[in-house]
Amino acid sequence: MADFHSTTRFSDRVDDYIRYRPDYPPALLDWLQREQGVDAGWRVADVGAGTGISSKMFLDAGYRVTAVEPNAPMRAAAEQWLRAYDDFDAVGGRADATGLADASVDLVAVAQAFHWFDEAATRREFARILRPGGLAAIWWNSRRLTGTRFLEGYESLLQTCGTDYTSVAERYADDARMRQWFGAGFRGSASFEHSQRLDFEALRGRLMSSSYSPKAGHPQHEPMLRALRELFDSCAVDGTVSFDYDTRIFAGHLG
Template identity: 35%
Template structure:
């Protein structure tokens, strides 16, 4: 199934409003995978380079693999000061990378778009022996009242909405099928993110399912989100509970 166009026209808003990942998580990746500055990481579905940047800042060699032209161009422009970054136009299922060449595969906010079986075979091909795949999402805490109401707005106005992060959190068997012998290490990090009105709206509009300006439901979507912001914001800021979920293991 072709999904690379789902974020077309959204690269700039995605790069501007999507959050990065907790320092604790990056530290965990480095310690668990014994990462040093000579290691090569393939960041698959790298998008606008949000996660790639965090790895580059720690001195790693990072290959960003991204099929969407708009997203990839934003990453190439914003990361051009990093000599250890290279960008590849390719899919998760056919990365075009050399076999047995990668020390760690990372997938941030993208695994739910992939053909899981084909991606697993590709990981086995390009990874060095016994090295890991790390899947990670920044997710909304669905127990939070404001996020529950945010979800209801998406259900009302976004025809392609299937749940935040494609609803993958509700299907744990996907991870058991993907990782070798169903074994993986799960980590969770909780944090609170503060957004002003522009940031809150931008975060919602960056989603693949969100209507674009010329779509019929766009104005209603923005209106309902504005009402939600006014209901829950304090001193011009709204707090959203964030959960970073990580799945790490061999494939």
């Protein structure tokens, strides 16, 4: 049976994750600051921080960040990558058991990881660690499945070759479910276009950073890479393809 355990399934993909996973559009942080009143004096808990992509966004803007990440290899990668930032630390907690003190953070940020969490237990834990009036912000890059020949071909490749793709991919909540999760404290949502321009090596790394991509030695690994090469060669313009996303964010209070 496939391993669906969210805290371990990326352990052997850390290098590809660091190098090839997308960051987040600058408009996202602008929206948090402009529309939700977030500022650099706030203490951020980046829950499910992974290798630190979202933590770096806040650190570069002058925030103090604690990354909460249960996967030890990913957390170690974040600590190594972000070691130059004085206002960064990392702990080995989970979304439902962060290990952080009561009312100790101003903003709980979740980038890309919310679909792995126990929603009820996570809400209770976030409410506990947020100061009165603090904010939770949850967002993800949702890969576009249609719109270009490349995007549609990539989705077909995953459907054909992915090990447990249909079980774990694009499990993100819709607007109604996110509003329900926040309840009366819901403050707003937004969507931003985002993309990566990838040459073949970067596209291969982006594919292999996904937990449902078969690793070397699996019978689907080589067929998958051959199909990827064919797709890239048929779609590339000036040596790259556009890997397109819609970045969705939801924010609110949890008191």
